[in-house]
Amino acid sequence: MLSEIGVRSLDELFDRQIPAAVRLQRPLDLPAGMAEQDVYEHLRALAARNTSAEDEISFLGAGMYDHYVPAVVDMLMERSEFLTPYTPYQPEISQGGLQVMFEYQTAISELTALPVSNASVYEGPSAVAAAAYLAKLANGKPKVVVSRGVHPHARAALRTLAAGYGHEVVEVGLRDGVTDAAAWAGAIDQDTGAVIFQQPNFLGAVEDAAALAAAAKDSPAVVVGSYDPIPLGILKPPGEVGVDVAVGEGQSLGNRLDFGGPSFGYFAATDAYLRRMPGRIAGETHDVDGKRGFVLTLQTREQHIRREKATSNICTAQALNALAGVVYLTWLGRHGLVELGELLLQRTHYAREALTAVDGVEALHEQPVVREFALRLDAPVDRVIARCQDAGINPGFAIGREYDEYPDGLLVALTERRSKEHIDRLADILGAAVAAERHSAGVSA
């Protein structure tokens, strides 16, 4: 091949193009390559040093959830035809992926009761920030009001991004577990470009979304709701309560936990924002023979066409994870999503009753909950969690890690994989752990 090129050596190829001064004159300081079986064993050994949801009964949620991923999802994600192509720039040979996007957009639109959905953004928290950026482009107002019920990571991502494009971020606290209505109303004014709440909020409480949205009615603010998609079979959808832009974390829709990613974020809106959406959008059309087909559309929003005037810089998104999402929703089906929501509603109620009946454990709030709820422990939360994990059960998330105002809070999440038997076991073990900690506290006191 070198002779065809007309060079004597590989080195010549590089010598002629790269200044010697910036050539690396030594081998990379990395381990030598390994045989496939040895790499496998190494990665297996690393995996063995993690305690996964396969190794303990886990009630950990707080944004990502251990739902059952049906086998059909894995099988379809592993199909070379879905796994290995890139963005469908050539629609004639990408109809599979494009139609999947179209079906995905339809499913998200149905879930949210909003007419417009894109084909996915990175994940949940950054989707919240992206929604604020949309508002900034739409109305240019300087301020965004966000409830502390919104996931801490989403609020962090919002602040990080806002520091760039320039939004003042005002947080509104919680009261009785939900967004403080008075403070919320008070924070919203004519300079407010966006208001953002989460449903259910981080503490698992179902917010009065309609009221929160109504409070922004007389302001220029874009109303943004970050919704957990799983309860949307039973919860009033954003499109019916006055939300303009609905976003959320898609992981619980057929995606693995994967220690936090990759998953996908969904991004839906009213027609008003169609041309301000970030990311890819698939649209239906026809070919020269009149055959039905799908293409990437409204690309004049995007960076590869509009460059510095684009509505977002996103390019590679989460197509494969969004595929998992629509396959999962199809697997659940029209009635399955409702049944799943009801099952979680009932088990969550049962769990909240069972756990608040435990000595030294009380509800952090009394609001309605659908799949996750917050407790207060009369014992050091981290130590209680450690004790439970040593007993093979992960009771949930220490809210104090993110909320100074709830140092004693424990956030407990359910999925359909957590049965009554698991819940009863948790009640026993949590009770024992709290008692033990109070005892040793008593002793040390």
Added chain:
Amino acid sequence: MLSEIGVRSLDELFDRQIPAAVRLQRPLDLPAGMAEQDVYEHLRALAARNTSAEDEISFLGAGMYDHYVPAVVDMLMERSEFLTPYTPYQPEISQGGLQVMFEYQTAISELTALPVSNASVYEGPSAVAAAAYLAKLANGKPKVVVSRGVHPHARAALRTLAAGYGHEVVEVGLRDGVTDAAAWAGAIDQDTGAVIFQQPNFLGAVEDAAALAAAAKDSPAVVVGSYDPIPLGILKPPGEVGVDVAVGEGQSLGNRLDFGGPSFGYFAATDAYLRRMPGRIAGETHDVDGKRGFVLTLQTREQHIRREKATSNICTAQALNALAGVVYLTWLGRHGLVELGELLLQRTHYAREALTAVDGVEALHEQPVVREFALRLDAPVDRVIARCQDAGINPGFAIGREYDEYPDGLLVALTERRSKEHIDRLADILGAAVAAERHSAGVSA
């Protein structure tokens, strides 16, 4: 749908066709159905109660081996297009499967240095019996001579089948770990329809295959060799030592252990037996436009055409496992199979040295070995094995379970997954176990 059929109810469909007396008048006595996630958890719980090669360092072989199965094999076996069709009765829409068979046949033919291979039979031991049946049809002689070096399950399958079609089975014992040459020669006569040996034999010893075949030269016997395919990169192939029919267990070629199956048996022969082969054979041809294509050929051997005159009753065979086999061989490649054979040869020698250096452990035979070898323990073998397994290492197979003449035998197998470190660990733990057993024997004595 019922109205289209013209019946009032499902029951009517059955009442009109099945006599009431033979209708089941009660529900089946089986558990109720379960959700996918619950079936998964149940099967996972059962799996957790097995100690697999993932849970211990295993030197267990004796016919099936824990080789590394490359990821490409799983991926291709899981492709719907290979996984879910049936036998390629319609060649126009089965070219993929048919070409795979053709490639598989070529690979087996290369491995064995025999010109003819079928597309697979069930597995190894029944392939040995099938080879004897071929001999019976070919020469009608009443007797088959089989070395006790042949896998006990293969000899059992031979006897079971022979009891049907009528072969007298004569076994020839081992001496110094290999087939007793004199007894072998003595057992072969003009009534002998087939002679069968295994390479390497059950004790891991490399037989003098050429000599064993030569001993049958003046008899009508079909010379059958059952070969482990893995060492065929370095071992003289059956086609070069006078073997007429080579068969073997294909599991070690890219197939999982699966507690014994499914795997595949390969079946290769000289041209003389082409029209007496059992099972499917793919052949090359062309279509009406002259395009190259493949079909099932020589079907006049088979049950669906020849019925009671067929060369075998086999119908559904092991196509998917044979696919794994040819993909694995392709993955290894021309030089990989040799390198693998050399690696095993060296490690097996090292392991034999290391273990025979252990107190109370000696070689059962001194013959050359390539991937498996036999030891004698001066302690109860089953108890030693149990002790080792409790220490996380499975030392191998208790030969006494199948051979009364070797009550103290331990058969140790290697694959490329068993490293020097594993071998050294085995030496330590085996030494400790033997010592402990001798000690307690001493005590109880």
Added chain:
Amino acid sequence: MTQTIFEKGAPGRRAFTCPPLDVPAVDGLLPEAFRRAQEPRLPEVSEPELVRHYVNLSKRNFDLDSGFYPLGSCTMKHNPRLHERVAALPGHSRLHPLQDPARAQGALELMWNLERALAEVAGLPHVSLQPSAGSHGELAGVLLTKALHADHGEARTKVLTPDTAHGTNPATVTMAGYELVKLGTNADGGVDIDDLRAKADETVACLMLTNPNTLGIFDHNIEEIAEIVHEVGATLYYDGANLNAVMGISRPGDMGFDIVHFNLHKSFTQPHGGGGPGSGPIAVAEHIEPYLPRPVIVQGADGTFDLDDHRPKSIGKLRGFQGNYGCFVRSYAYIRSLGAEGLKDASETAVLNANYLLARLRTLGALNKLPLAYGELCMHEFVLSGAPMKRDLQIRTLDLAKRLLDHGFHPPTVYFPLLVDEALLIEPTETETRETLDAFAEALAEILREAADDPSVARNAPYSTPVRRLDEAAAAKHPVIRQAF
């Protein structure tokens, strides 16, 4: 023009990296006389080449996940993907068959539970999971019969099978060392009872029957047949390939059968793998239990399971180890997913779908040229005769089948059963939708209409497949069965 993997790649290319030699290298471990001189000429390709070659080959296959596959007698029902997932769990897939049973309790319990479930479905008390496929189960069944009679000092010489029998039945009879005697079929599509009476005597060891048979007809004389067979001391063998019609509805044991084989890859949904793997467990009556293949699974008083290999009267082993466990995992998952009701529902729907498709074809007039061979209704499958089509439209069943390929359907089983002229054996299975059945019926009718205009279209079909009709005669005349170098 398609290339084989041996025609691709280049010297030195490879996918495999050999683990490093970590022990001192020693020369001469293998005597030169035993050494191979020239290595096998396996392919030399990189992983990307390997993947592309086989992925592209796979696209030259039609498969069940892609379309309708009404291959009669093969029960091409959907293969739930969960089964692949659970079968791949290392605790199942990396379990060595010779592992100490005490350390394989999960596997033995699974097999035990599967045996119990199959026994209940068959209506017979004892099961062996060992046979590798249906025909292997048949062989086991006939050898059990031989052992039974031998044990009673009898040496019988004949086995009866109806002319509707699948080819594996007569082939099995010969392999087991018996003489085959054929039975005729009566006007209803069942066994000709008089012929049976005439041929049933003390020289007969067994009658092998499929019920419903390969015509999709349930033999309503089954009780009488059983009586006749048992009167002469022969066994009645049930070829379970068609069990999908009667799960939870009618049990072979209750019909009077002594031995049954199951095709787990049919009624209990194994992926068919392009021709296997399969699994052919057998269920037997009490008096045949002593002869079952060894080992058998036994449960101790403490509930633990073990393998009992000490079975003096056993016919021995049919193969290595305990059978195709990987298939057991899948079929067990299937049985637990469906449960008692689900299994019955599956059979009911299979029969409903077959009769619906038959009715659609009748409505569309297709049966005028493709009459139903026997009866009016059917069980899970039915047989049409292409004779009138051949006579009136000048296209054969083969042409119809090939033309179906252009419509995107896998053809039914053709030219079987043998006693039906130009036979088409159609089995839709329960996992197909009404829409699919309608589309298939429409396609058949369309092909008949098309043939009425111009039979040459079907005669030269297919047109849309990776290759068109292949020269099978040439392939058999000058067999090229491996790559030449």
Added chain:
Amino acid sequence: MTQTIFEKGAPGRRAFTCPPLDVPAVDGLLPEAFRRAQEPRLPEVSEPELVRHYVNLSKRNFDLDSGFYPLGSCTMKHNPRLHERVAALPGHSRLHPLQDPARAQGALELMWNLERALAEVAGLPHVSLQPSAGSHGELAGVLLTKALHADHGEARTKVLTPDTAHGTNPATVTMAGYELVKLGTNADGGVDIDDLRAKADETVACLMLTNPNTLGIFDHNIEEIAEIVHEVGATLYYDGANLNAVMGISRPGDMGFDIVHFNLHKSFTQPHGGGGPGSGPIAVAEHIEPYLPRPVIVQGADGTFDLDDHRPKSIGKLRGFQGNYGCFVRSYAYIRSLGAEGLKDASETAVLNANYLLARLRTLGALNKLPLAYGELCMHEFVLSGAPMKRDLQIRTLDLAKRLLDHGFHPPTVYFPLLVDEALLIEPTETETRETLDAFAEALAEILREAADDPSVARNAPYSTPVRRLDEAAAAKHPVIRQAF
């Protein structure tokens, strides 16, 4: 005509079986006001229908496992299958991101090792794995620059990018609240140094560069460029999309870059998934470390790992949790499989393949109509201009691309970079064989020959695809972006 999943199925059909309610049912748990009245109209299909629908849809995609995919700037290298296997291990795939770090040591060690490896390849000491893709990494990089300057009490307003820059660069500049200033390209295809000198002043926060750039040209003035940028106190940002050209050969840090993003889904082989997921880690110089996104992985004296979230100067979080761990597992497996030598070999072969393909095209005369835009040699990719072809043969680059589809190839990137008229950006990658490159070159030449005879063939291409050219204008004019009911 293709149907969507919403147009299939029937009421009541489903794949999902809900686990039984195992707790006492309670009414009114959810206030009616919060309850949804009408459920989302999701599909109603069985598992077999679901599988068939999506399997058949998949067949309407072209993919890397099936054919050559020289999509310039996207590094479509083979995705080893081992990576899918290890990423699926439950210890990785079912690990919750909020698991106590003490119980996620394997994951943290993997991330730590990956950070070290990426730092070594970049030649910069510190890495954050958090960004979700390249453009996310760009945003992180520019926000880091902003934080750096703010920390020093400076408020700069401009960011420079060359006109060869990928669209994400300018889009990022705007998102980060900067004004974009474009730089020209010199005759060698590098940055116009004079233009840079003229525009580089204290108002400039950063210069974003790709090197080799999107022309496949390595800028030999890179040291001088770095000097100029650093003189005015701006940062030099490395867009790592083209890192596949220089792994182990030349390091951005050694070139003078302060901040680098990696596209793990390019240089470090993630399956591209039809448009993600990706991962865009960043490596930075010492003085930028304090501003890295939180949390950062830290190793304690005892060797254990932890997540440090208390980073007062951090720009904060770009997203939830710790980034796309599933991608980290794959890229880490890749780095360990190849090792130091293997990575260098990959880049060398990538550059060799690109130059070989370029040479083949030259030999075949294709460059007469499709001249190389800049230079003689190239790095891992090269850009041709279709302008002469358009002028002389009356076919556009788009026509050439569409005609390539009929030859079974994915076309190169087209109409990018913008400064080349009718651009074709071709990147073969190192995992393609010489045979494939030859076949592709031959196809390009053949299309040019064909166009010389009859340009309408290419102009109306493709012919062999599931659909032919689609009306994108209509799609944008009247957007139909969801299924109507």
